[in-house]
Amino acid sequence: MSEISGRKFALLPMLGHTKGKRSPVTCALKCDNACAGDVCNTSANSYFRDIASTTLSRRAALGFGAAGALAVVLGGAVTSGETAVADGGTGLSAAAKNGFGQGASKLQFTAIPAVASDVDALTVPAGFTWQPVIRWGDPIFNDAPAFELGNQTAAAQERQFGYNNDYSDILEIPGSKGRRALLFANHEYTNENIMFPASMPAGQMRAVGAAAHGLSVVELERKNKNKPWSYVQGAPLNRRYLNSTRYELTGPVAGADLVKTVADPEGRWINGTLGNCSGGTTPWGTILSGEENFNGYFVAPGTSAADKRYGLTNKATARQWELDDPRFNANNAGYENETNRFGWIVEVDPFDPTSTPKKHSSLGRFKHEGANVIVAKSGHVVAYSGDDERFDYLYKFVSKAKYREGDRKHNMTLLSEGDLYVAKFTGNAPAAEIDGKGTVPSDGSFDGTGEWLPLVVGGKSMVAGMSLEEVLVYTRLAADKVGPTKMDRCEDVQPSLHTGKVYVACTNNSDRGKPGKEGATEANPRNENRDGHIVEITETGDQTSTKFTWNLLMVCGDPSTGDVTYFSGFPADRVSPISCPDNLAFDSVGNLWISTDGAPSGIGKADGLFKVTLDGPERGRVEQFLAVPRDAETCGPIIHDTERSVFVSVQHPGEEGTFEAPNSYFPDYVAAGATPRPGQVRAPRPAVVQVFPTDA
Template sequence: MTPRLDLPLLPMSGKTHGNRSAVTCHLRCGDACSIAAPNTTETSYFRDVAATALKRRTVVGTGVTVAALTALASAPAAANPTGAAPGRPRQLPFTPIAPQARTLDAVTVPAGYRWDAILRWGDPILAGAPAFDPAAQTPEAQAGQFGYNNDYLDIIETNRAGTTALLVCNHEYTNENIMFPPGTAAETVVRTAWAAHGMSVVELTRRKRGDVWTYVPGARLNRRITLDTIFTVDGPAAGSDLLKTKADPTGRTVRGTMNNCAGGTTPWGTVLSGEENFNQYFLATGTERTESRYGLSPTQDSRRWRDFDPRWNATSADYKNEPNRFGWIVEVGPTDPTSTPVKHTAMGRFKHEGANVIVNSDGHVVAYMGDDERFDYVYRFVSRDTMRPGNSPKARQHNLTLLSEGDLSVARFTGDGLADGVSDGTGEWIPLTRGGASMVPGFTIEEVLVFTRLAADAVQPTKMDRPEDVEPSLRSGRIYVACTNNTSRQAAQVDEANPRPLNKDGHVVEMIPTNGDHTANTFAWNLILICGNEQSAGRYFGGWTGPVSPISCPDNVAFDSEGNLWVSTDGQPAAIGLNDGLFKVPVDGPERGHVQQFLAVPSGAETCGPVIRDLEGSVFVAVQHPGEDGTYAAPQSRFPDYVPAGSNAAAGQFAGPRPSVVQVTRS
């Protein structure tokens, strides 16, 4: 099924956490895959807690239901940054769409709405970049063009009229099997893929609020960040021997970022990006726990990047530490294309889905993060220093250091509190670092931060079902954890926070900081969604008992001005036979848990990076890996250009699929 190239390219998705077909699962290490989860430690699954708690639950014909939550009434509300008043008319009224079959190659939106692809893979964004030519790609061209497989997305307005903005986007990985025509030279494939990874910053313009955005080719602030971009390393592990290589004997400078998944935008205007499944690019022995715990092995690097750069060969003494230089949260200043991005070691190293921050009442910045792997953990970072308000040069310079020093902890969820009916559970943050020192016996501060998974194993947090996006609501202060799925969890491994064995549909956890304090050592929590379709055992929707849109495999979350949760999915085609989509879920009031589908993406695609601008009637999503199991010659999607087979494409178009950013507006 794959093009004949000068190297053996397997059909690949590039995600090692996935839930797709057997064609792509060999690189996903997920629920359709036989590769073992890296976390084989004997930490607690809280079986005793689960056994006690399940006796307090009501068992019905479809499975376990969750008790109604009353603690939400006491959850403190944060200031509403959008200014939306309670009870105001909704700006995104819609009738939920019908579920769309996995074979439908179309973007489906509600009646009264339209969609537009405002940026596509290969669109030229830097000055002098050529028009996209799918038949003759080059590394040089791709370095000036919009990258592949757009994921995290934000639209940051840059003037008061709302007519100019910066689009910031991650490019997670590449699907070489559908990108390159047969016979493309191996070196061209590899080096072009390097240039297609990373991030993009692109200027946008429009006439007035509510209009469709248009990108500005060659604009002054446009930027591509690739695997050749220089990053600075900061924090307690900067300069560590664990980060030094032949090319960087200082351990303080890294070339490039990759597998950038989700992220977040900070109150001081920078963008955070999570380096996720970096292990797939390296050849490694996998014999040491510091490697195997991160999925590094002798069989991961099917792309064979090591043939063209020795740094991808971690079996050599010169580059044994190169994998340690990936798996971080990176911070980018989108308004300064000359700035050097930073990798923050204080926030730990694992398969970061992303990081989202909230400013606590005392001014400390708190970041929540998920490690996207079966049986891995939820983390929290609390800054050492407090945020300075305003945008003066001194305040901005200070705020740019907030993520460089602070305390890292990991979550343990327990079932205490069920008996009193106040909440479904309580939990605690177990410290890994405090005041710049290790809190894990036997680990130095550098080891905790470089081998965070191993340090966390030692303190026995809760093993989760692939915690992906972890995001606080700026309106309510509650935190939402999207647990995508985990069909490897057995009945004996069920616990309160992960209530189903063989969990193919996933769930969403709602966390409530004690007294509204995001730096507190404890929290309450409940399960707001246990996803699935009508036949799914144990499905639950926040107390809502009416009809819902089928939803499976929650991945990214976002919020609108009213505080509603929006959930994008990754894995519905395999789990329930439906195209992935975007769903609105009220989290307060009588409609709490009422899942309503807003859009569906085309065949083979994942819905990523939702941005909800309900006050102006717009929604944005990144449509990633459409038609991922096809080939260049036989595409399984023609999104978004929809060039008919056998016809001549116009300049800059492609008969095959192109990952794209889509804006949905009211007609």
């Protein structure tokens, strides 16, 4: 252990090993130093390169089948259904063809230059400004006390906005004429080193930190659509989801022996949600949130194949909740299965503060970055999800029942039962042309075919030797058996509601190609991949298909430093440098927006938000819209381009500082000697911010 400002923390094994502006403190507190530990996936299955004499043509790889009838959520607002069908190979809906792409957006801006990682400011384009919508500690109930940085209590934090918001979305309240909305945000993890003074008792730190986890829903209001949003303290729909909040487990695992504990002998009710990262908004207006790095909260035996595959160890955790609650130590009698109760997709109804949130076992258990839903032409709901771990997999869920327009009660059951698949990618370039440097093959692109390998179909296990419940609880082990493609940390996975194509953010994998570990593949073409890439998938037929084609939209990096990059043929000297793509979103005309977590490697630049053109001669053009402050990452982008507004969650600003010596003053930036306005604090506070035109 090492002592930092009077507090005991785990050693920082990533110190000196991170590249760009990624903090080793983030590695320790967010993902339990995953990149410093052993690779969880030691299975023998590996990528298969298609080196047959007949190769897939570029045209076929980019072709598009029927996208189907889509019930859509655009820019965070639930809208009416839109039909997207195959038309002349374009894959564009009628609405999309009338103004699809970069030039059609009302949100026009001049890309900002890359910003140095030590700049403590939120940088936005000329003609735009920003302000926080809500910050860590802001009171959200009428009886909630004002935030007091040096005098925090668990009881107060339970009534205030949580810490380190990641996924966020804004849903208009029906009938409000655009003047009222709901903001959802999840709270991924805490950094007690900068949250609390060193003099605070350790038990109090743990209690407040635990209360700062979970989820929040708050009402927003504004004067009209041209004005920025503000949150409403005490609004009737405001809610905090805490470690004491009861979640219903749905699907085949509900009631199974693998999830029963002494506190829940029925195996159907779980208290709390942990490590929530990205998420998605369903066509019926609920929110999905992914439980990602839950392993870092538990002490476990660490000896079983399942423990090793999920990164569970017998060491003390960074936050040491196991000292206060026996369920966080799976060595305790009666709590052996507690770890199996996390790692799911959570669904909440933000419009009903009395509703019981759900954890859906049918989508499998792994380190979910999030889940994003599209309605296939057949009417079935399809949810895509990435497992955010080096050399892990991409998954797809297809509902058993079909979506019913306007039947919200029925639609809220769709994720409880269905089929689960894992992806296998096959490239069409000769193996010798995948050189590990990211050099484009001779056919001009990274592309190929793929298939969705079944894990669960028709309520039955498709994996030899594993029961249905085992497949869903130990999904990583089940997937290993069927031979999917090992990916470079699949994070956010977003289907486009304009084209039906699916975009996968592969953040990075610095271990690829190292001794004893899998080398470059056409779907993951760079060894020691520190900058990441974006995969574009086209389903063959509608979204329920078990076949697809794919290509890489981009291989990220900073061309000015000599990085080998690829931007779908767009000139590399005309793009904003981009590294470590994390969260994805679309604007109303189909442009892709990417938030980053890791920043352009090697040149010390801040993370940011970037727009990418997907169609026409400027396909692959990357333009940086904003940069976040020192030590922060950009999360939860919401693009309301029709109103010329963008929202982001700014996570872990000032991560490497301490309470006594802050490394950031985001978002308040109170000048020395000035009197703070109500609620302002001279300390870094994660926040959801809105960026809007100065003439608003």
